[in-house]
Amino acid sequence: MSNMIDFSNKRVLIIGGLGFIGSNLAKRLVELGSHVKIVDSMLSQYGGNLANIAGFEDSIEVNFSDIRDAHSLAYLVRDIDIIYSMAGQTSHIESMRDPYTDLEINCTSQLTILECCRKFNPEVEIIYASTRQLYGRPQYLPVDEKHPIAPVDVNGINKYAGEMYYQLYHQVYGMKCTSLRLTNTYGPRQHLKDDKQGFVGIFVRLALQGQPITIFGDGKQRRDFNYVDDVVEAFLVSTGNKNLWGNAYNLGHTDKHSLTEFVELLSKHADFESDQIPFPDDRKAIDIGDYYADFSLFQSITGWAPKTSLEEGLEKTIAYFSKCGESYF
Amino acid sequence: MSNMIDFSNKRVLIIGGLGFIGSNLAKRLVELGSHVKIVDSMLSQYGGNLANIAGFEDSIEVNFSDIRDAHSLAYLVRDIDIIYSMAGQTSHIESMRDPYTDLEINCTSQLTILECCRKFNPEVEIIYASTRQLYGRPQYLPVDEKHPIAPVDVNGINKYAGEMYYQLYHQVYGMKCTSLRLTNTYGPRQHLKDDKQGFVGIFVRLALQGQPITIFGDGKQRRDFNYVDDVVEAFLVSTGNKNLWGNAYNLGHTDKHSLTEFVELLSKHADFESDQIPFPDDRKAIDIGDYYADFSLFQSITGWAPKTSLEEGLEKTIAYFSKCGESYF
Structure with missing residues (x-):
């Protein structure tokens, strides 16, 4: 924890803050004493859910708006110290079925966030939730940041373009932008x-509902899984670390598990x-x-490493979800 | 020439065909016996100019429309054998001043072209005019296709996203897409x-007007310059070559010259x-x-190499322009 800044009284904006990772981050920041404002569009399929802030809803401010709305965003980014840019279309298969929505949210809107900040709050720090999806099929393992970028879907292309804007706005305008490339994240x-x-x-x-789980393929695909608390920790230790600005960093886990x-x-x-x-097909x-x-x-710069095993996290x-699953399915 | 397909009676659509390279390509294809249709928005600053088809305007069909208009495009791509996708916002500095327009034209509209073709003409072959700009500042010279992608402006990011769509639509849908990364091109x-x-x-x-030319910096930056006829030749020899599909290739010149x-x-x-x-700044x-x-x-697959020296090309x-410059400035 010693490598974390003092978050008390920080004015924080979490874009996509009613979603999965954003709401866990919001909860933690409230505990750390920050003034947390959430922006969320409540688009039904993207995970925005008021149940995610149950129990601490009175400690935060919620603003319902879509990041494709540049006008409200230009107002909302003012007088903020830190922005966590967590809103995204994350479905790979949906990005192929509806590539335009993926483009608007993962690419165009990231440019909008940056343009709003450049004009109205150029000193703000922004941590962007990027994805391992931009690497495509690994050409070697484990995948480091020098791995070629070769997306296998529209989502990977758009997320990469979005991420590149953050890096560019640091290089050209000196803005304080860091991107984290998330792998499979799970949790409350x-x-x-x-x-x-x-x-x-x-x-x-399906497990909670007692319904059968169908694995596509042989189930031997191995992945690294991050429990959401560890990912929240990664966003927190990134904040205020100027050595990270202008680049993108992998998260991950030393333990790997097959789908089976x-x-x-x-x-x-x-x-x-x-x-x-x-x-x-x-x-x-x-x-x-x-x-x-x-x-x-990322570990060498911040000291971060995941603390939660998959068994413990699951x-x-x-x-x-056994306690409050009715709000989720 | 032996490595070029027979273009006679091919139905060709040139998107951005009233612009610089597109119109030179149109002229050549008319000479080769193709049925050429041009789509151009005549956006004032992007080079669309009716003077570019003077002398062969009766041999082609011109349709004025913008590639951001998905409805007309969906109609126009039907019953076409080959599409040359040449329309683009090419100004680096403009992409920083107005990043959204650059995004719409260089990224979103490329997705539109591909989606229209996927739905209404999946067998069409598409050659896309990409750019060296996506490499950013060279980390080594000469720059090959394995060079890291590190754009230094919004234009480079958007062009790269656009290019990646073409590669993806080949991988996922088997569409016949090739990208050429152009360097400095000049000519009639x-x-x-x-x-x-x-x-x-x-x-x-400025030279034609007898006005002073101001070089930024010391003028020692070295570049490779391609005369437009050589670039047109590259698009022609790319066409019908399935060994190129799904990838992007550099054009260039063995001669390098400083700006001075x-x-x-x-x-x-x-x-x-x-x-x-x-x-x-x-x-x-x-x-x-x-x-x-x-x-x-690119040379190893197609046999292409530029034939025109900078001196001859200039x-x-x-x-x-001495003959018909009044239509150009």
Whole structure:
């Protein structure tokens, strides 16, 4: 914790703050004494959920607006010390079905955030939630930041363009921008309602509902999974660290698990059946296979490393949703 | 020429076909017997100019529309064999002043072209005019296709996102897409009217008008210059070559010249004075310094190499504009 700035009385704006990671971050920042304002569009499939701020809703300010609305955003970014830019379209398959919405949210709107800040609050610090998706299928493992950028879907292209804007606005305008490339994140407040947010949320929901889990392919694809508290910690230790500005850093986990192992760990806490089927064609075309990141660059600058094992994290996740799952599915 | 397909009776759509390179390509394709249709928005600063098709306007079909208009585009791409996607916002400095327009044209509209083709003409072949700008400041010379992508301006980011869509639509949908990364191109039909299209056009106009040419910096930045006929040839030899699909290739020239040398060569054909001033801040921030490309990958697949020296090309350029310059400035 010693490498974290003093967050008390910081004026923080969390864009996408009613979503999964944004709301966990909001909760933590409230505990640290920050003045937290949330911007969220409540677009139904993206995870915005008032249940995510249950219990601390009176300690934060919520503003319902869409980041595609440049006018309100230009007002909202003023008098803010730190912006966490967490809003995004994260579904890979949706980005192929509706590439324009993905483009508007993941690319155009990131430019809007930066232009608003450049004009009305150029001193603000911005931490951007990017994604491992821009690497595409790993050409080597673990994937470090020098790995070629080769997205396998529209989402990866748009997220990369969005991320590059942050780096550019640091280089050209000196703005304080850092990007974190997230891998599979899971935990309390995750979007579970539909199948739009990746296999982790889908599997957790099915496990809780006692419904069968179907794995596409052989289930041997290995991934690194980050529990949301560890990801929140990464955003916090990034803040105020000028050595990070202008670049993008991998998050990740030293433990890797296959999808089959993930399902097995889930089954320790819930009753369900599982089977495997061949990949559907549209998903096969954009599947990236094995992925795990080298996060040593980020660790060397910030000291961050994930503290939660997948087993422990899944136990906490199941416990959370067992208590208040009715708000999530 | 033996490595070129038979263009006679091919139905060709040139998007941005009233612009500099597009119109030169149109002229050549008419000579080769193609049925050429041009789409152009005539946006004043982007080079669309009816003078560019003077003399062969009766042999082509011109449709005035903007690629941001997805509805007309969806109709126009039907019953076409080959699309040359040449429309773009090319000004680096403009992309910083108005990043949204650059985004709409260089990124969003490329997605529109691909989506229209995917839905209404998935068998069409598309050759996309990309740019060396996405490499940013060279980390080594000559720059090959493995060079890191590190744009120094919004234009480079958006052009790269646009290019990645073409590669993705080949990978995922099997569409026949090839991208060529152009370097400094010059020649007849170049946009000369204002200062929006890079130093080459500006210098040529000033030379023709006998006005002083001002070089930013020491003028020692070395570049490779492609005469437009050579670039047109590159688009033609790319067409129908399935070994190129799904990738992007550098164009370039084995001869490199400093900006000072460029101005000296110009002065052989026109009377003007020249001087040097320090870089203005906004341009310095996005200047890329020395740049020249390794185009051996493209050469190895297609046999293409530029045939025109800078001296010869500038002579032809000055001759063209001396005859019909009144339509250009």
